[in-house]
Amino acid sequence: MVEKSMYPDEESFSFVLRCCFSLSHEQGVMILGQIVKLGMDEFDLVANTSKELYENNGFFTFLNEHKSFERMSIRELNYWNNLISEACGSGKIEESFQLFCGMRKENIQPNSVTVINLLRLSIDLNSLKIGQALHSVAIVSNLCEELSVNTALLSMYVKLRSLEDARLVFEKMPEKDLVVWNIMISAYVTNGYPKDSLELLYCMVRSGFRPDLFTAIPAISSITQLKYTEWGKQMHAHVVRNGSDYQVSVHNSLIDMYSACNALNSAQKVFGMITEKTVVSWSAMIKGYAMHDQSLEALSLLSKMKLSGTRVDFIIVINILPAFAKIGALHYVRYLHGYSLKANLDSLKSVKTSFLSSYAKCGCIEMARKLFDEEKRKRKDLIAWNSMISAYSKHGEWFQCFQLYNQMKLSDIIPDQVTFLGLLTACVNSGLVDKGKEIFKEMVEIYGYQPSQEHHACMVDLLGRAGKVDEARKIIDNISLKPDAKVYGPLLSAYKIHPDTRFAENAAQKLISMEPKNAGNYVLLSNIYAAAGKWDKVAKMRSFLRDRGLKKIPGCSWLELNGQVHEFRVADQSHPSSTDIYSVLKVLEFEAGDMEDYLELFDPPII
Numbered sequence: 001m002v003e004k005s006m007y008p009d010e011e012s013f014s015f016v017l018r019c020c021f022s023l024s025h026e027q028g029v030m031i032l033g034q035i036v037k038l039g040m041d042e043f044d045l046v047a048n049t050s051k052e053l054y055e056n057n058g059f060f061t062f063l064n065e066h067k068s069f070e071r072m073s074i075r076e077l078n079y080w081n082n083l084i085s086e087a088c089g090s091g092k093i094e095e096s097f098q099l100f101c102g103m104r105k106e107n108i109q110p111n112s113v114t115v116i117n118l119l120r121l122s123i124d125l126n127s128l129k130i131g132q133a134l135h136s137v138a139i140v141s142n143l144c145e146e147l148s149v150n151t152a153l154l155s156m157y158v159k160l161r162s163l164e165d166a167r168l169v170f171e172k173m174p175e176k177d178l179v180v181w182n183i184m185i186s187a188y189v190t191n192g193y194p195k196d197s198l199e200l201l202y203c204m205v206r207s208g209f210r211p212d213l214f215t216a217i218p219a220i221s222s223i224t225q226l227k228y229t230e231w232g233k234q235m236h237a238h239v240v241r242n243g244s245d246y247q248v249s250v251h252n253s254l255i256d257m258y259s260a261c262n263a264l265n266s267a268q269k270v271f272g273m274i275t276e277k278t279v280v281s282w283s284a285m286i287k288g289y290a291m292h293d294q295s296l297e298a299l300s301l302l303s304k305m306k307l308s309g310t311r312v313d314f315i316i317v318i319n320i321l322p323a324f325a326k327i328g329a330l331h332y333v334r335y336l337h338g339y340s341l342k343a344n345l346d347s348l349k350s351v352k353t354s355f356l357s358s359y360a361k362c363g364c365i366e367m368a369r370k371l372f373d374e375e376k377r378k379r380k381d382l383i384a385w386n387s388m389i390s391a392y393s394k395h396g397e398w399f400q401c402f403q404l405y406n407q408m409k410l411s412d413i414i415p416d417q418v419t420f421l422g423l424l425t426a427c428v429n430s431g432l433v434d435k436g437k438e439i440f441k442e443m444v445e446i447y448g449y450q451p452s453q454e455h456h457a458c459m460v461d462l463l464g465r466a467g468k469v470d471e472a473r474k475i476i477d478n479i480s481l482k483p484d485a486k487v488y489g490p491l492l493s494a495y496k497i498h499p500d501t502r503f504a505e506n507a508a509q510k511l512i513s514m515e516p517k518n519a520g521n522y523v524l525l526s527n528i529y530a531a532a533g534k535w536d537k538v539a540k541m542r543s544f545l546r547d548r549g550l551k552k553i554p555g556c557s558w559l560e561l562n563g564q565v566h567e568f569r570v571a572d573q574s575h576p577s578s579t580d581i582y583s584v585l586k587v588l589e590f591e592a593g594d595m596e597d598y599l600e601l602f603d604p605p606i607i
Helices: 009-023 025-037 046-055 058-063 066-072 077-089 093-105 111-126 128-140 147-161 163-172 178-190 194-206 213-226 229-241 248-260 264-272 280-293 295-307 316-325 329-342 350-361 366-373 384-393 400-410 418-429 433-446 453-465 469-477 485-497 501-514 519-531 535-547 578-592 597-601
Strands: 558-561 564-569
Touching: 025 280, 058 519, 077 093, 077 111, 077 433, 077 558, 111 213, 128 147, 128 229, 147 163, 163 178, 178 194, 178 213, 178 350, 178 501, 194 213, 213 229, 213 248, 229 248, 248 264, 248 280, 264 280, 280 295, 280 316, 295 316, 316 350, 329 350, 350 366, 350 384, 366 384, 384 400, 384 418, 400 418, 400 501, 418 433, 418 453, 418 564, 433 453, 485 501, 501 519, 519 535
Parallel strands: none
Antiparallel strands: 558 564
């Protein structure tokens, strides 16, 4: 055709190029050379077909080895961007950057499309260095005035967890839209800075922007973490006014928020408003009940969820297991374990560890150990070791606890602060004062951990129970951080065992200043006064509690019998068999010859 001076048009070349898909690369280069020679590379149909040849035939690698491609005028900015975009979309990371380097060698300046495409690759590669290098390219190319580029840079830094760089980009942006504000607000809460997130939300509103659905969800998450009840109510009102409350995702976030803010009734109302409940909705409400020790309600809700046809997923399992463990509902733990095995949820480490802890809390330490030993062929992770050590410590099996600790070290697993908390708890439960001191010293001097309030509380409890109250006070005096209620609580309890009203009053004052509405602290001090025979102070404490309307939360216990969980509270007679129960209890107390303790169940000092 060419020999007869009849030159192909763009449709002819497009057709011939498509034929190259089944020919050799050499044939393709020859045809592309003809296209360039005849100036046909400027036609969109030909350019797009040649791009398709690259995409489907891996042509770039071959073309880069031949000088003919370097002469092609189709290597203009749009063409480069198309190639880079397709390479990025196909996951051809190396080729994407080869194209970019080739483009720079041709002295073709990148534009916003080029930079945005490559920034996505830096996220896929999880490479902050590449992202920062592309940021430099954007600055040199004067692209940082464009909102799209700044948004891409901000998103890149946020996803690569470089909040400092993200904030710098955010502050320097000449213009901001709602998307940019939402990215930054979400970034702060995701990375554990809820206060900064809410401060930024306030600035956003002051700048004239109205929060939307994508603002509301991270804002509610921040409020949940901070337990800002009033802020939560305001945000709830805002989403209702703006019509965002129909979104199930917003409802789910509100349930979490109200549960965290001790407003379980509000959480229940929000849950009841959801017409089409998702598994996340059920999970959020079950988690709320479990969080507030309303285990029977959590169990009841699980039954309703099953009747609704919603499948139990691993999140539900993890959320409800603590509720079952709290009430010792071994039957339900076993049922859920069987379900998890059938649904292959047990393959997840988080689920297996949750079952391990739950079996231990239900008193089935053998099953907990069986789950732990099932991982012998694999390398057990630190969480599994800590869970098993904690299980033994709570059951007072200190020997197995420390035996496991030694095996853990031989397995080249480094203990963390949670490990030492479990070991110290074992020492407290078994009265191992010297061993407790040894472990505390090992944690600080060998592993270099800074003791937390919980570690100090264990040491105070250990020494206080052993009558070494002066040593316990010295522990508190030497704490670098300000001691909290976790530390002063065990000290005050120690004075009940080893009475000393002067020091008890001092500890109680510190404790009450931290927890002014906790009636249990006043009750404990009153009992110390009663043990010392100071009845005038007992009377004053009773009057103080009565005037302020403070009441100690009654003790509660559960019993599982034939798959049914029974709940009992102090002096409670609501159970259908309460008459028979108290009759048997009375007989047992008389046989034990300890009538005073029995009477205290009905008339404790001040409850």
